[in-house]
Amino acid sequence: MSSDFKLSLADYRKRIDERLGVVLPTPLPSQGALERAMRAGVMAPGKRLRPLITVIAAEDLGGSTSAAIDAGCAVEMVHAASLVLDDLPCMDNATLRRGLATVHLEHGEDTAVLVAVGALAGSTQLLAGIPELSAEARLEAIAILSRAVGVRGLVGGQFEDLRGGPSKRGVAEIAAANGLKTGSLFSAAVEIGGVVAGVRDGVKAELRTFAEELGHAFQLMDDLLDGRKDAAEIGKDVGQDRNKSTIVALMGPQGTSRRIERHMATAGRSLARIFGERSRLQGLVDHAIGSVFGPATPVPARRVEDFAENPAQEIGLA
Structure with missing residues (x-):
């Protein structure tokens, strides 16, 4: 990946962080503790x-950048709300997230729950007020994100992980x-980008295929990372899956790495059908993978196998 594209990604991240700080819901003036949390x-x-x-x-499909940034926020x-809930003692009972103490440890379990609810409500409020989008597009984006959170999305997946794991x-x-x-x-993220750009349903379906395959690959990589001994290296607790039934446990690290490769290859083919062979979205995915494997486009099999034995660092799942 070119140095120009890396700089471009850094600029996008900066703009997203700046906007996130502006649009984040602000509690009542007397509730500074909630705001800090x-x-x-x-x-x-x-x-x-x-x-x-x-x-x-959204940009590469012809959509508004400012609308896409708000939608991305x-x-x-x-995503942040899901992590706060996932870390709670009644869930994974985690102590470390993104290299920092988890919200419930730092601010209390009760406040952590309120943070998650506040962030979820804020996401809907933000989508509902994007001025560049039509009312129909706003409603569609809200529906997509709500579906991703619900019982056929994050809630259902978390329940299965807790009860079936x-x-x-x-x-x-x-x-x-x-x-x-x-x-x-992941599907909601890319599909909402398509909504911002006003693309047709066929393109949205292809975007969903890309995102679903990417999600499978990243979850498997996260499962491999869970076998690390050094939580500080990856910025979050490890060993969370020791009592769970996982694909890594069933297939082993090398079998899992081959499965990751297949998911990434399928995701790449979907992107190529939409954007061509050398799209910026493919570059973003390669960069995310490269933060573990080192720079490579596409990620070769030997790097995936190396990762299975010795994953280098967190890949940004959080």
Whole structure:
């Protein structure tokens, strides 16, 4: 990937972070503790992969950049809310997220729940008020994001992970849960980019295919990272999957890495059918993968296998 594109991504991230700080819901003046917790939960350092997908997809399909940034911020609020909830003692009981203490440890469990609810509500409010979009487009974007959060999306995936994770499951069953838990928000991110650009349904379907495959790949990479011993290296707790039925446990690191390769290849073919062989969205994905494997476009098999044995660092799933 060119240095110009890396600089471009850094500029996009800066613009997203600046806008996120502006559009983040502001509690009552007397509730400074809640505001600090909101900012800790939503503004914590991250690669902003999901909003980047929204913005780049929208721009390259002819949509408004400012509208796409707002829409991407809405997606990021949902992602942040899901992480705050996922870390709670009643869920994964995590202590570290993005290299910092989890929100419930730093600000209290009760406040953490309120942060998540506030961020979810703020995402809908933000989408509903994007001035460059028609009322129909705003409603469509809200529907897409709501579906991604709901019982056929993040909620369903998390429930399956909590209740079904400890039991014996087949690869197909685990993959279906992974698609809900991780793929649904990737799908929403890229599909909302298509809504901002006003693309036809066929293009949206191809975008969803790309995102679903990407979500599967990233969840598998996250599962591989969970086997690391050093939480500080990846910025979050490890060993969370030790009592769960996972594809890594069933197929082993090398089998999982080959499965990642297949998902990434399918995702790449979908992008190529929309944008051509050397799209910016493909460059973004390669950059996200490259943060683990080192620069490579596309990621060769040997790098995936190396990662299975020795993953280098977090890939921006958070």
